[in-house]
Amino acid sequence: MLELRLVQGSLLKKVLEAIKDLVTDANFDCSATGFSLQAMDSSHVALVALLLRSEGFEHYRCDRNLSMGMNLNNMAKMLKCAGNDDIITIKADDGSDTVTFMFESPTQDKISDFEMKLMDIDSEHLGIPEAEYHAIVRMPSAEFARICKDLASIGDTVVISVTKEGVKFSTRGDIGTANIVLRQNTTVDKPEEATIIEMNEPVSLTFALRYMNSFTKATPLSNTVTISLSSELPVVVEYKIAEMGYIRFYLAPKIEEDEDETKPQV
Amino acid sequence: MLELRLVQGSLLKKVLEAIKDLVTDANFDCSATGFSLQAMDSSHVALVALLLRSEGFEHYRCDRNLSMGMNLNNMAKMLKCAGNDDIITIKADDGSDTVTFMFESPTQDKISDFEMKLMDIDSEHLGIPEAEYHAIVRMPSAEFARICKDLASIGDTVVISVTKEGVKFSTRGDIGTANIVLRQNTTVDKPEEATIIEMNEPVSLTFALRYMNSFTKATPLSNTVTISLSSELPVVVEYKIAEMGYIRFYLAPKIEEDEDETKPQV
Amino acid sequence: MLELRLVQGSLLKKVLEAIKDLVTDANFDCSATGFSLQAMDSSHVALVALLLRSEGFEHYRCDRNLSMGMNLNNMAKMLKCAGNDDIITIKADDGSDTVTFMFESPTQDKISDFEMKLMDIDSEHLGIPEAEYHAIVRMPSAEFARICKDLASIGDTVVISVTKEGVKFSTRGDIGTANIVLRQNTTVDKPEEATIIEMNEPVSLTFALRYMNSFTKATPLSNTVTISLSSELPVVVEYKIAEMGYIRFYLAPKIEEDEDETKPQV
Numbered sequence: 001m002l003e004l005r006l007v008q009g010s011l012l013k014k015v016l017e018a019i020k021d022l023v024t025d026a027n028f029d030c031s032a033t034g035f036s037l038q039a040m041d042s043s044h045v046a047l048v049a050l051l052l053r054s055e056g057f058e059h060y061r062c063d064r065n066l067s068m069g070m071n072l073n074n075m076a077k078m079l080k081c082a083g084n085d086d087i088i089t090i091k092a093d094d095g096s097d098t099v100t101f102m103f104e105s106p107t108q109d110k111i112s113d114f115e116m117k118l119m120d121i122d123s124e125h126l127g128i129p130e131a132e133y134h135a136i137v138r139m140p141s142a143e144f145a146r147i148c149k150d151l152a153s154i155g156d157t158v159v160i161s162v163t164k165e166g167v168k169f170s171t172r173g174d175i176g177t178a179n180i181v182l183r184q185n186t187t188v189d190k191p192e193e194a195t196i197i198e199m200n201e202p203v204s205l206t207f208a209l210r211y212m213n214s215f216t217k218a219t220p221l222s223n224t225v226t227i228s229l230s231s232e233l234p235v236v237v238e239y240k241i242a243e244m245g246y247i248r249f250y251l252a253p254k255i256e257e258d259e260d261e262t263k264p265q266v
Numbered sequence: 267m268l269e270l271r272l273v274q275g276s277l278l279k280k281v282l283e284a285i286k287d288l289v290t291d292a293n294f295d296c297s298a299t300g301f302s303l304q305a306m307d308s309s310h311v312a313l314v315a316l317l318l319r320s321e322g323f324e325h326y327r328c329d330r331n332l333s334m335g336m337n338l339n340n341m342a343k344m345l346k347c348a349g350n351d352d353i354i355t356i357k358a359d360d361g362s363d364t365v366t367f368m369f370e371s372p373t374q375d376k377i378s379d380f381e382m383k384l385m386d387i388d389s390e391h392l393g394i395p396e397a398e399y400h401a402i403v404r405m406p407s408a409e410f411a412r413i414c415k416d417l418a419s420i421g422d423t424v425v426i427s428v429t430k431e432g433v434k435f436s437t438r439g440d441i442g443t444a445n446i447v448l449r450q451n452t453t454v455d456k457p458e459e460a461t462i463i464e465m466n467e468p469v470s471l472t473f474a475l476r477y478m479n480s481f482t483k484a485t486p487l488s489n490t491v492t493i494s495l496s497s498e499l500p501v502v503v504e505y506k507i508a509e510m511g512y513i514r515f516y517l518a519p520k521i522e523e524d525e526d527e528t529k530p531q532v
Numbered sequence: 533m534l535e536l537r538l539v540q541g542s543l544l545k546k547v548l549e550a551i552k553d554l555v556t557d558a559n560f561d562c563s564a565t566g567f568s569l570q571a572m573d574s575s576h577v578a579l580v581a582l583l584l585r586s587e588g589f590e591h592y593r594c595d596r597n598l599s600m601g602m603n604l605n606n607m608a609k610m611l612k613c614a615g616n617d618d619i620i621t622i623k624a625d626d627g628s629d630t631v632t633f634m635f636e637s638p639t640q641d642k643i644s645d646f647e648m649k650l651m652d653i654d655s656e657h658l659g660i661p662e663a664e665y666h667a668i669v670r671m672p673s674a675e676f677a678r679i680c681k682d683l684a685s686i687g688d689t690v691v692i693s694v695t696k697e698g699v700k701f702s703t704r705g706d707i708g709t710a711n712i713v714l715r716q717n718t719t720v721d722k723p724e725e726a727t728i729i730e731m732n733e734p735v736s737l738t739f740a741l742r743y744m745n746s747f748t749k750a751t752p753l754s755n756t757v758t759i760s761l762s763s764e765l766p767v768v769v770e771y772k773i774a775e776m777g778y779i780r781f782y783l784a785p786k787i788e789e790d791e792d793e794t795k796p797q798v
Contacts, residue, residue, distance in 0.1 A: 035585065051503045069775070071441070074441040074442070077419045077441065078420070078441075078444070079440070080416070081416035081417075081419065081420075081444070082448075108449075108452075109448060109449050110446065110447070110448050110449075111446075111447045111470075112444065112445065112446040112447070113444070113445050114420070114442060114444045115442045115443045115444075116441060116442040117441070117442060127319070143642070150612070150613035151613075153609045153612065154609065154610070154613075158459065175603070175606040175609065175610075175648060175649070176606070176610070176630070176646060176647045176648040176649055177646070178610070178613065178645070178646045178647075179421065179641045179644065179645050179646075180613075180642065180643075180644040180645065181642070181644070182641060182642050183640075183641050183642075183643075185639075185641045197640065199329065199557045224392070234430075253432070297741070337707070340707040340708070342683045343686065343707065344686070344707075346682070346683065346685065347683075347686075347710070347712075358670065373717075374725065375713075375714060375715050375717045376675070376712065376713070376714050376715075377712075377713045377715075378712040378713070379710070380686070380708060380709070380710045380711075381708045381709050381710075382707060382708040383707070383708055386587045430610070451566065461566070503593035
């Protein structure tokens, strides 16, 4: 028996909006510690890892570990029917092949339950080792989304280059080139507006903008985003979910075929 | 000679937006009592009845009964050109084959007149008998629109079931099932937020969501909607038009072919 | 060496949005007096003339006259990447085949530079003689945009007729006819809401609505628009750019083939 009651139901709505375009079908894993998901995107290039810790739920009952295969588009359709202020409860009976989403309006005058068929999905859980990163950039999530969107109007890939002074996002396309530099900046009115760079050594890596733009669908979940970079490691783009957990996106850097053409000019 | 001057011209704009997708061509009937319309939708499944009483107009002159055939899409195009604060006057000379819509801006600095050709439309006016309904539900119109839209993302039909405790809207589709229950609730801050159920006997009827969603285009006309249900009678979905009249939509229930599959579970 | 620094960078963004759908490629001409453009639309029917005077720039350095051929769509793509509060600097080295747009955020924490290839574009600069106009109408730009949009839902051409009392915009299409009359009106709360008519003699001219609607893309640049009319001269539709210059659109009137059909009825 599973029963997870989330007062801030809009979080779950936003989580689904963040990942449904990247991942078609996935297993949600429930255990005593939390509600989590790990899945490759359909082209097997990017990895999504979601964690909602049990402490974040008003009520969290999970009698035994359970893996529930869901079509994320269908799940998103159902969650869209929840109001933004609704309490959402996820329920499943032992051995059942369905999951139920219950939505309660704040006044309790409207109660909805949506029942969805579960799917059998083969998946192997990848162990993601803790790694040391050359550079970690924390910046406003809306700014990162804006930059990825802007650069995608010019080129297909982004070179992210980090130095102590700042982080540079560059691209090149048929119509020209673009460089956007953000300076390290911690003297801001609101802490979430800061751009903070922790750097052990300079790093410059190239990524497909298509995936970066897909990751920024998680922007409504958090005011800030953290980008962790190391040469020859996948970048981690992390959005914290208020006091509950995170969504992390992993993407391998592109290997440059022509160094001269796309060499970053920090 | 016909001359109908409506100070709140936006009402007429909203009326056209409410019915133009459902009905292509229709006769507007003018008499001493008011400006009205009765028409079947193009697939002859739903019926629309509109009444704007003469008392609601600032000036109402209708020398003799007149039936004016109009293409509602073209009429809507013209009314869209009226500002939301404009006064709208409908004018027609005796025997003329055109109708004129005149729009006056509140400051009288902008005066527009749009002339439209009338059409000959065959139509028989159906007598709609007053009926006793098993159950009448009055609820916020935006809530009803939200429910019909949400359910249409899951299935094609809605089962509306009324008991003393509340009204349940259910559907079933390929991806699962959905049940939305609204409780009777009269202790609200604003009267238009109440959900009020008058019930003589429980009723449970099935309707095509496509039509229900079309009816909810009238939502901007009124804060509340009234749904009148009886077994073997068409449902009436009514939107009152402030102190002037109403739009009523009639739709026959679907006969269930497989009772077990879609039986309401109140 | 060219370096033009515009504090109100959003003006340049709006200029590009105003002309990019009308003109594909064009030469921007830089001289000591200002930054200007003159170009025919791709069907060679309408003419655009832009002037941004050097005094309007915070810094204006233009060592020698320079003509830079640009693809306006690509330029608009790059300018879209500037924030609305950004300072924009246009830079070009002597003899370079590229131009650089630099965007600085108000806090100087984000600096972007976008480099675009220049093009060779053949163009002859037309001398536009100063002309006497029969009638000049100044009116709110949003009202003009609304009227052109509304009339385009009814017909393809607009007859603009000016008398001392007002200006009339008329059209005729398959579904009927439309006349919109604006009265001269100078007693308004805000000067930009006035409709002011300077008339030497009545005039009535016919224009393609498609072009008029294209010109109204410049509406965000100015609260008012000035329309200058003379029989047998192109109309001038002018949007002033705050203390810096203007965009002017020129369009030849259509010659009526059937006077009776479309004769204006002032």
